[in-house]
Amino acid sequence: MLISLMFQLAPSPQTADKSDLYRLLVAQSRALLEDERDPIARAANLASLLYHQLPGLNWAGFYFWNGSELVLGPFQGKPACTRIAWGRGVCGRALASGRTLIVPDVHAFPDHIACDPESRSEIVVPLAHPSGAPFGVLDLDSPIPGRFDEEDGRGLEAIVAIYLEALAP
Numbered sequence: 001m002l003i004s005l006m007f008q009l010a011p012s013p014q015t016a017d018k019s020d021l022y023r024l025l026v027a028q029s030r031a032l033l034e035d036e037r038d039p040i041a042r043a044a045n046l047a048s049l050l051y052h053q054l055p056g057l058n059w060a061g062f063y064f065w066n067g068s069e070l071v072l073g074p075f076q077g078k079p080a081c082t083r084i085a086w087g088r089g090v091c092g093r094a095l096a097s098g099r100t101l102i103v104p105d106v107h108a109f110p111d112h113i114a115c116d117p118e119s120r121s122e123i124v125v126p127l128a129h130p131s132g133a134p135f136g137v138l139d140l141d142s143p144i145p146g147r148f149d150e151e152d153g154r155g156l157e158a159i160v161a162i163y164l165e166a167l168a169p
Contacts, residue, residue, distance in 0.1 A: 018151050018152075018155075019151065019155075021053070021054070021155075022151070022152075022154070022155030022158070022159075024053075025049070025050070025053060025054075025155065025159060026155070026158050026159060026162065028049060028053070029046060029049065029159045029162045029163070030162050032045050032046070032049060033045065033046070033162060033163065033165075033166065036166070037166045038166075039064075039163075039166065039167065040073065040074060042163055042166060043061075043062040043073050043074040043163070044074035046062075046138075046159065046163055047060050047061045047062060047074045047075050047076050048076055050076075050140065050156075050159070051076035051077065052076070054140070056142045056143070056144045056147050057077070057140055057141065057142055057147075058077055058078070058116060058118055058119060058141055058142060058143050059075065059076070059077030059078065059080065059115075059116060059119065059139070059140065059141040060075065060076050060077060060138075060139070060140045060141075061073060061074060061075020061076060061077065061080065061138075061139055062074055062075065062127075062136055062137065062138055062139070063084060063091055063136050063137050063139060064135065064136035065095060065134045065135055065136050068086075069083050069084060069085050069086065070083065070084040070085075070086075070091055070092060070095060070136065070137065071083055073136065077116070077141070078115075078116050079115075080115045080116070081113055081115040084113060088111060088113065089111055089112055089113035090103050090106070090109060090112060090113075090122050090124050090139070091113075091124050091137045091139050093111075093124075094124035094125070094126045094137050095126050095134050095136070095137050097126070098126050098128065098134075099126065100123065100124065100125045100126070100153045100156070100157060101122075101123070101124045102122075102123050102148045102149065102150070102152070102153055103121060103122045103123070103148075104121050104145060104146040104147075104148070105120065105121065105145055105146070106119055106120060106121060106122050106141075107120070109122075116141065118143045119141040119142065119143060120142060120143055120144060120145040120147070121141070121142045121144060121145055121146055121147040121148055122139065122140065122141050122142070122148070123139075123140050123148040123152055123153065123156065124137050124138070124139045124140075125137065125138040125153070125156045125157055125160050127160060127163070127164060128164075129167055130164075130167060135164075135167070138156060138159075138160055138163075140152075140156070
């Protein structure tokens, strides 16, 4: 009930100011995840929320680190690459660096892994266990060049922090 009410009250993603949109997404994320501790269930709902509420996306999802590579997790969009090596592509580099990567033109990014040729820009937020050990990444793609900026980075990092709260002992 809370979830359906939450989306009925949400402004249209196309008409909301970006900072207002992220404030709303942070509140929705917190409400959506508050009673769920399973990392896969949390990721599935977050991927859906972001895909349907952020304008201009063609993919939103998670990859999880299994100790040797990133493995595809819950997502929304077209089928995707299932495994990514440490340091490869935007996802592997974000995980290795521990920093959010914003790529305005994926075709100009060295070693970009093209899962969907329609993707033109990408943002990847790394996930880490409370101990600091790599856990995975949140990856968003867009067919719009330059779709993501620092405000997206800050907003998505806040949402990732909510997701990671369940990993704390």
